[in-house]
Amino acid sequence: MVPLSCYLVLSGILFACGVAGFLIKRNIITIFMSIELMLNGANLSFVAFAAQWKALSGQIFVFFVMVVAAAEAAVGLAIIIAVFRTRETLNVDRVNLLKL
Amino acid sequence: MTPNFHLWLIPLLPLFGAAINGLFGRRFGRKLAASVGLTFSGAACAQGLWVALEFSSLGTGLYRESLAVWIHAGDLHVDFAFYLDQLSLIMLLIVSGVGFLIHIYSVGYMGKEAGLYRFFSYLNLFLFFMLTLVLASNYLLMFVGWEGVGLASYLLIGFWFTKDQAASAGKKAFIANRIGDFGFLIGLFLLIKHFGSLDFESLFASIQLRSPETQSAGLLTSIALLLMVGACGKSAQIPLYVWLPDAMEGPTPVSALIHAATMVTAGIYMIARSHLIFDRAPVAGMTVAILGTLTAFFAATIAIVQTDIKKVLAYSTISQLGYMFLACGVAAYTAGIFHLMTHAFFKGLLFLAAGAVMHATGGEQDMRAMGGLRTKIPWTFWTMTMATFAIAGIPPLAGFFSKDEILWQAYASARGSWLYWLLGVITASMTSFYMFRLWFLTFFGEYRGGRAQTHLPAQPAGPGGQAGGHNLPRVPSEHGGIHESPKVMLVPMVILAVLSVVGGWVSYHHTFENFLSPVFRGAGAASAVETRPSSSAGESPLEESGERETLFTTLSVAAAAFGFFLAWLLYHRRPELPKSIAHEILGLYHTVLHKYYVDELYAILFVNPLLKGSAKLLWRGIDQNVIDAGLDASAHATRRLSDTMRHMQSGNLRSYAGWMSLGAAAVIAYMVWTGIP
Secondary structure, eight states: OOOHHHHHHHHHHHHHHHHHHHHHOOBHHHHHHHHHHHHHHHHHHHHHHHHHHTOHHHHHHHHHHHHHHHHHHHHHHHHHHHHHHHHSOOBGGGOOOSOO | OOOOOOTTHHHHHHHHHHHHHHHHGGGSOHHHHHHHHHHHHHHHHHHHHHHHHHHTTOSSSOEEEEEEEEEEETTEEEEEEEEEOHHHHHHHHHHHHHHHHHHHHHHHHSTTOTTHHHHHHHHHHHHHHHHHHHHBSBHHHHHHHHHHHHHHHHHHHTSSTTSHHHHHHHHHHHHHHHHHHHHHHHHHHHHHHHHOOOBHHHHHHHHHTSOTTSTHHHHHHHHHHHHHHHHHHHTTOTTSTTHHHHGGGSOHHHHHIIIIISGGGHHHHHHHHTHHHHHTOHHHHHHHHHHHHHHHHHHHHHHHHOOBHHHHHHHHHHHHHHHHHHHHHTTOHHHHHHHHHHHHHHHHHHHHHHHHHHHHTTSOOBGGGOOOOTTTSHHHHHHHHHHHHHHHTOTTSHHHHHHHHHHHHHHHSTTOOHHHHHHHHHHHHHHHHHHHHHHHHHHSSOOOOSGGGGGOOOOOOOSSOOTTOOOSOOOOTTTTSSOOOOHHHHHHHHHHHHHHHHGGGGGGGGHHHHHHTTTTHHHHHHHHHHOSSOGGGOHHHHHHHHHHHHHHHHHHHHHHHHHHHHHHIIIIIOTTHHHHHHHHTHHHHHHHHTGGGHHHHHIIIIIHHHHHHIIIIIIIIIIIIIIIHHHHHHHHHHHHHHHHHGGGOOSOHHHHHHHHHHHHHHHHHHHHHHTOO
8 A cells, every 4th residue: 555645745746847847848838738737736636635535525526627627728729729820939938918 | 949040141142243253244344243243242241230130039149050961971070051159240240241341342443444343253252251261160161261262362462463463472372371271271180180070069069078187288289279370371470471461462452351351350260269279278379479469569560661551551450460369369359359340440441541542643552652632532531530540549439449458458368468468558559650650641741742753762572572563553643633532432431430430339338248258158257267356356456457457548548649649740740850760770770671571581491492492302303303204214115125026026927926836835834834734
């Protein structure tokens, strides 16, 4: 049986990687992936606790998060494509104006 | 059943007049403004007379009328309540009667003045506050009136507010009175703290329970002394008298009403009202007597050398108020109130007559530019003669009876002393001297006036005051030259002249004393027992006291006659003598002429240190360096801080995200560290 603390540490590492990627990277797609990483870090701690305390609500929460993440991915990728079409770049530092 | 006097109406009537004139007077014509002023003061006077006529129907001689609860806090109850006994009845009659007469006079005197409505509004306001003062049934309501008359006095002194002297004289009066009021207030606080009441009846009842031997003697003495400070301010006694001479900058009817007949006597009224406290505080009584005697004496010496007709009368007022103080100090309250009444008549008249003289000569106030007016303004001359003889103490006019009574009590009362009497008699002869000096200079000899001579060397000016300020807007001399005043001015003068003549006769057979005796029951009994030639020891001492009283009376009449003779000699017979005498004693003469440099002394001792202190310490020191500097420093600090902080808001989304995660990390670290679950 893997102890709970390992899951939590892994979840923390995943989340920290997500944060770091979000802050450092300039490519929108990478940033997008970093956000997914953070969400999944959180998901991992949810399921870990749920398994530990034998509570079902944690598991169900994860499904919700996954659904929202999927929806977000769909919308987000659509936006990214729209951005790329108008500005021909994926560098966020260039995408700092709301209006062209 | 006791009648209902509706006392509350008496003060309120003039207040209505003041409100009407004050709010709408600007649109009124002169006649309407004057008639509003006259109607309401006359109504108050009429109701006062009606109350006086009905007064005898009161069995007990006491009447109380409570209108509403004012303050009800803990054990302290203060009501809007009015109180009538023999003392307040006399004050009520003096204030409303003399007040109404002077209102009439003002119609003539101020008739051509711009802002007549303002004048009558203030004058009515004054009556309202003064009547509140005398009719109040507790110290707090009395204090309201007390402050109010100060306000009215300030407004009226500064009536010609475009004139700098008048404006500053008003301020001086107000400030000098504030000093006294401060003492009065602390006295009231002590009364509340130790007796828990300000209502006359309950307060005096609880004071009466304490005899002088108990420990409260020191307390009562301090209360009495503090009340005396208040009275000193209002009644212009040493050391707070300096405002009264300057107050002559106001219109002459104001000087007559406020600064001679009524307001300045409020202090004496207050002491007489609080006589139960002063009876139990011999030290305070002695202080009052000493202050009164000194004031009477010094003010009389100053009055001798003044050349401004109103200034002479002003110092004379201070001196006569000193007499009243002396009477109160030796527990002869009846004599004090008696003198207050007669003084209201003859001094009011003297001011009115002085106003008539100024009216006749086109605003001249310097007596050196008068003279020979006897035949030109006979009515003024004769009324003023009555008043002059009355104040000088020539029998059988009013001033003789009251002054004689005070002098006799100053010697014979238990608290009296021959020293008071001696100074009092000297003052009496000086009074007679300066009054006849004024009389001779104004009405006898050759007329020295005329436009060319108005540039006589002006009298030395004190810091606040200035002589030779022509109060009346000059009536052009083409306006008939020297002329008698109109009837509307003469009638009040004649009435007051009659009162000055017969006013003293009420003391015949001790009528006045018996009338007031219920008020001063305690004091009267005490002085009757303690009168020095013990009256309980049989016939012969009584007779001796009677003989001595006759002797004293003769002496005081002789003093007055001496003053008359001296004035006649110096200012009528040998008019060149005064100058040479003044030359002989030049140093003394100048000291007195400069009013003993008291104004200068106060300027050095109090005014300048205060000015400099507030400029250097309060203004530049505290206000600029502490308050302003502190405010500026906090503003600078905020600006510098936000200067640094604003770099956080770069507009870069990722830096925001960084700050956010840093903040979240900090919060989590804090929670982990403190162990919050």
